[in-house]
Amino acid sequence: MRRAIYPGTFDPITNGHLDIIERSARLFDEVIIALLMNIEKSPMFSIQERVEMIQEVNRWSHVKVDTFQGLLVHYAASQKAQVIVRGIRAVSDYEYELQMALMNRRLEPQLETMFMMSAEEYSHLSSSLIKEVFLLGGSITGLVPDAVEQRMQSKVGKVKG
Ligand code: COA
16 A cells, blocks of 8 residues: 655645646555644634645546645554655745654655655645735636635635724
8 A cells, every 4th residue: 555645734735736636646555634733823814724625636446635734744644644745846945844844754764755846837826825825816717626716705805904
């Protein structure tokens, strides 16, 4: 049983993330999308909303959604996962990802990090950029799933009253 973890903040999930999930789903028997309960970032969506959005767009029966806090390596061990999947978009991601991968390897030598190249059309995306463009009235169609765009619209609608 080859089980991989795809960790992140997913605030919200983008088509770039989905591209990596699709690639991972082809390679592993089970993929767990693991949302970090991150106290440092101030998210647009609650952890519950982010989980729901991922469940809405998840079309693979062997891809699960879960949340975690604490060290990723501890979570991976608790799930008996052998691999952490991370998407690499541009060269600028590399340094940060290398640091994390090497620290995780030091903490848990049996756990492997696998990097996947994002599809070219999503290589400029980040959740923050999408939120910024959306909040300033720009189009994000094609960058996030329709269900996510609708959620963003209703969230902003509520804020604006
Ligand atoms: N396409 C589009 N965008 C992508 C993407 C892809 N393929 N992959 C990542 N992104 C974006 C995300 O949307 C996010 O954007 P944002 O910063 O604007 O929100 C950004 O890249 C960073 O993304 P994310 O994947 O959420 O990672 P992260 O850097 O927030 O978190 C963890 C990384 C969760 C893996 C890491 O913090 C962790 O393991 N934490 C647990 C504690 C721990 O173990 N610490 C020690 C680590 S050595």
